[in-house]
Amino acid sequence: MGQVSASSTVLINAQPDAVFAAVADYRTVRPKILSSHYSGYQVLEGGQGAGTVAAWKLQATKSRSRDVKATVDVAGHAVIEKDANSTMVTNYTVAPAGTGSTVTVKTSWQGAGGIGGFFEKTFAPLGLRKIQAEVLENLKSELEKN
Numbered sequence: 001m002g003q004v005s006a007s008s009t010v011l012i013n014a015q016p017d018a019v020f021a022a023v024a025d026y027r028t029v030r031p032k033i034l035s036s037h038y039s040g041y042q043v044l045e046g047g048q049g050a051g052t053v054a055a056w057k058l059q060a061t062k063s064r065s066r067d068v069k070a071t072v073d074v075a076g077h078a079v080i081e082k083d084a085n086s087t088m089v090t091n092y093t094v095a096p097a098g099t100g101s102t103v104t105v106k107t108s109w110q111g112a113g114g115i116g117g118f119f120e121k122t123f124a125p126l127g128l129r130k131i132q133a134e135v136l137e138n139l140k141s142e143l144e145k146n
Helices: 016-023 029-033 114-144
Strands: 003-012 038-045 053-059 065-075 078-083 089-097 100-110
Touching: 003 114, 016 089, 016 100, 016 114, 029 114, 100 114
Parallel strands: none
Antiparallel strands: 003 100, 038 053, 053 065, 065 078, 078 089, 089 100
16 A cells, blocks of 8 residues: 555646635635536535535546545645545645746545555556646636636
């Protein structure tokens, strides 16, 4: 059983404070930026930043899905989602970049052991990076449309 992780980064032409507020907005912004891999999205508690609890189904592949119940925390310039149903943790980190910002999303979890774990560690990050990149591009479009 090993650590599996995937990360993606996007450059957004918007100030870090505005980007951070958007990343932490689970009630208004998040539903707009999720890709088609997400379904059943709902905010169970809160909706803005720390203390928010949200749930959704993530359909990573045709045969692989995960029911996520994420509790949100904030640390510095990072929004952290911890899944109550697994070891999965996702960090959205916002940093200044010239006149804009970068957002990096990193998801990690404890993978399976044995041959299944080998394939998970090899292939799961590839698919997850594509999903992350789509969500980040949607965030970029949402913030740069004004």
